[in-house]
Amino acid sequence: MFNALLLTQDDAGVASANITQIDDSQLPEGDVTVAVEYSTVNYKDGLCLSPKGGGLVRNYPHVGGIDFAGTVEASDDPRYAPGDKVVLTGWRVGEVHWGGYAQKARVKADWLVPLPEGLTPRQAMAVGTAGFTAMLAVMALEDHGLTPDKGEVLVTGAAGGVGSVATAILANLGYDVAGVTGRPDTEGYLTDLGISRVVPREELSETTKRPLEAETWAGCVDAVGGPMLARVLGQMKYGGSVSAVGLAGGANLPATVIPFLLRGVNLLGIDSVMQPYDNRLRAWKRVASDLPMDKLEAMIKPAVLADLPQLGADILEGKVKGRVVVDVN
Numbered sequence: 420m421f422n423a424l425l426l427t428q429d430d431a432g433v434a435s436a437n438i439t440q441i442d443d444s445q446l447p448e449g450d451v452t453v454a455v456e457y458s459t460v461n462y463k464d465g466l467c468l469s470p471k472g473g474g475l476v477r478n479y480p481h482v483g484g485i486d487f488a489g490t491v492e493a494s495d496d497p498r499y500a501p502g503d504k505v506v507l508t509g510w511r512v513g514e515v516h517w518g519g520y521a522q523k524a525r526v527k528a529d530w531l532v533p534l535p536e537g538l539t540p541r542q543a544m545a546v547g548t549a550g551f552t553a554m555l556a557v558m559a560l561e562d563h564g565l566t567p568d569k570g571e572v573l574v575t576g577a578a579g580g581v582g583s584v585a586t587a588i589l590a591n592l593g594y595d596v597a598g599v600t601g602r603p604d605t606e607g608y609l610t611d612l613g614i615s616r617v618v619p620r621e622e623l624s625e626t627t628k629r630p631l632e633a634e635t636w637a638g639c640v641d642a643v644g645g646p647m648l649a650r651v652l653g654q655m656k657y658g659g660s661v662s663a664v665g666l667a668g669g670a671n672l673p674a675t676v677i678p679f680l681l682r683g684v685n686l687l688g689i690d691s692v693m694q695p696y697d698n699r700l701r702a703w704k705r706v707a708s709d710l711p712m713d714k715l716e717a718m719i720k721p722a723v724l725a726d727l728p729q730l731g732a733d734i735l736e737g738k739v740k741g742r743v744v745v746d747v748n
């Protein structure tokens with residue numbers, strides 16, 4: 420028997436979470452059983468933990484946790500053997516398949532990657548889906564020609580998970596990083612991560628009728644979407660690119676096509692869930708080499724399974740700073 424944070428639904432369709440003892444026979448089908456060491460809390464975890472499952476969880480009882488790191492306990496797949504350290508992000512684990520909020524998980528071997536060299540399971544989950552996606556976003560900007568000499572790079576939702584990791588990576592790579600935050604009290608934290616200036620959220624949250632503003636940003640990692648992304652598009656330098664990662668500020672995009680047509684701006688979609696295996700390995704390798712581990716350590720808020728319902732609610736309200744690391748044991 421082992422512990423899981425089990426989500427169950429009442430007759431009114433409202434889900435609640437309780438730490439429950441379950442056994443191996445209750446785990447879903449899969450090739451590899453993993454003794455989970457750490458999981459984390461991403462924005463999507465907040466949705467899955469919410470009373471209606473955020474439109475993502477279809478079946479209850481359910482175990483959330485969209486990512487985890489741990490040690491292979493049993494494997495029917497030749498790529499993994501007991502004792503191997505592994506990481507999982509994406510593939511709708513924690514949404515439609517049981518995830519990492521338990522001491523064991525059973526998944527498809529295709530969904531796993533070996534723990535990247537140079538990272539511990541705890542560090543891998545401090546990065547987690549949010550940080551892995553931040554790396555994908557930076558790689559996409561680089562693939563579209565961004566280099567530190569091109570000018571200032573903006574990170575929106577800077578004090579959140581995606582934003583914190585993107586900031587630390589970009590600053591370490593030599594970029595001049597500006598960060599948008601709605602929490603002025605995080606300025607010291609962001610400065611320590613390497614930000615050179617804070618842009619108050621109010622400055623970019625109002626819509627404008629002007630499709631183009633002063634050319635300001637050479638690149639942007641956007642975790643916010645909505646009206647803020649529309650404003651950022653109009654402020655991009657000629658030929659600059661925006662990696663669209665998130666929707667913490669809304670899914671609508673009240674923009675015009677003018678920045679694309681007159682300034683050759685690129686809007687790059689970033690999806691972490693279905694990333695091909697080779698690009699996952701590339702991104703994790705880059706995380707291990709380009710994210711300073713002391714900066715990662717400064718982002719960590721430690722937690723245990725019992726903290727998750729509250730943390731899930733907090734992240735949906737934009738109250739979580741940096742990255743939560745959940746020790747499931």
Ligand code: NDP
Nearest residue numbers: 462576577578579580581600601665666667668690691737
């Ligand atoms: P966090 O909550 O940790 O970060 C989001 C940040 O956005 C907040 O910390 C806050 O930053 C800012 N924010 C919150 N609400 C608003 C608002 N109404 N207007 C403007 N800014 C706001 O979440 P994550 O970092 O885990 O995820 C960020 C986004 O990225 C989410 O939308 C998530 O779904 C998405 N995502 C997408 C992935 C993909 O594959 N495309 C993978 C991972 C995440 P501050 O306080 O500094 O203003």
